[in-house]
Amino acid sequence: MSNEQQLSLFEDSSIDSNDQKELIPKDAKIPIPTGTYANMTELAQHCDRCYRCSLGNTRTHAVVGRGNLKAPIMVVGEAPGQTEDETGLPFVGKAGQLLEKIFASVKLDTETDVYICNINKCRPPDNRVPTTEEMEACKPYLLEQIRLVDPKIILFVGATAVKGLTGDKRAISKIRGEWMEWDGRLCMPIFHPSYLLRNQSREVGKPKWLTWQDIQAVRAKFDEMQNN
Numbered sequence: 001m002s003n004e005q006q007l008s009l010f011e012d013s014s015i016d017s018n019d020q021k022e023l024i025p026k027d028a029k030i031p032i033p034t035g036t037y038a039n040m041t042e043l044a045q046h047c048d049r050c051y052r053c054s055l056g057n058t059r060t061h062a063v064v065g066r067g068n069l070k071a072p073i074m075v076v077g078e079a080p081g082q083t084e085d086e087t088g089l090p091f092v093g094k095a096g097q098l099l100e101k102i103f104a105s106v107k108l109d110t111e112t113d114v115y116i117c118n119i120n121k122c123r124p125p126d127n128r129v130p131t132t133e134e135m136e137a138c139k140p141y142l143l144e145q146i147r148l149v150d151p152k153i154i155l156f157v158g159a160t161a162v163k164g165l166t167g168d169k170r171a172i173s174k175i176r177g178e179w180m181e182w183d184g185r186l187c188m189p190i191f192h193p194s195y196l197l198r199n200q201s202r203e204v205g206k207p208k209w210l211t212w213q214d215i216q217a218v219r220a221k222f223d224e225m226q227n228n
């Protein structure tokens with residue numbers, strides 16, 4: 001008997017890849033290999049019935065994403081809030097409206113130029129910050145979303161988004177506006193619009209003014225990439 005034949009005797013023929021795929025929404029220990037989902041609809045179907053972390057027990061809707069599924073710019077936020085949980089769409093409350101205005105100020109359209117999603121697909125109770133375990137459980141879905149959309153630029157909206165995807169724990173005030181490379185992609189952390197709603201001053205050096213500088217830098221980089 002050849003070595004190959006001997007090794008094949010140890011394969012568990014009772015577990016095929018489809019059975020393994022069906023286990024994904026049930027157990028965070030089941031990996032989500034790159035290429036698991038052919039499209040965002042398949043991925044959303046798993047998120048809708050996912051219990052890889054306890055946030056699945058209290059959600060109304062899993063909030064997967066909105067915008068252009070092939071957008072050049074991807075926004076990654078933290079997790080859904082109440083309005084998002086009710087509607088199933090990310091960034092649709094007051095913070096979402098401000099995000100729309102931020103993009104519109106540099107003539108970017110969230111329906112055509114941008115895809116918007118979050119680190120966690122389900123709402124944490126009382127809008128608390130998702131735990132490290134919850135972020136880790138949900139991260140493979142986000143990695144698949146990034147693969148499917150294949151954006152040129154990723155904007156991390158708020159410190160939790162940076163930490164959840166890259167592990168960088170620095171304060172957002174220290175890293176906002178800085179271009180960074182993650183997984184071969186150009187990324188920039190910016191303030192979360194909820195933070196801007198609590199800090200309304202437009203004075204030079206204040207968060208709103210800084211965000212205006214950041215989004216102009218994003219627009220300039222976007223134009224540069226389009227022209228190359």
Ligand code: SF4
Nearest residue numbers: 050052053056122138
């Ligand atoms: S937050 Fe993510 S990992 Fe947790 S239950 Fe929802 S979809 Fe699953």
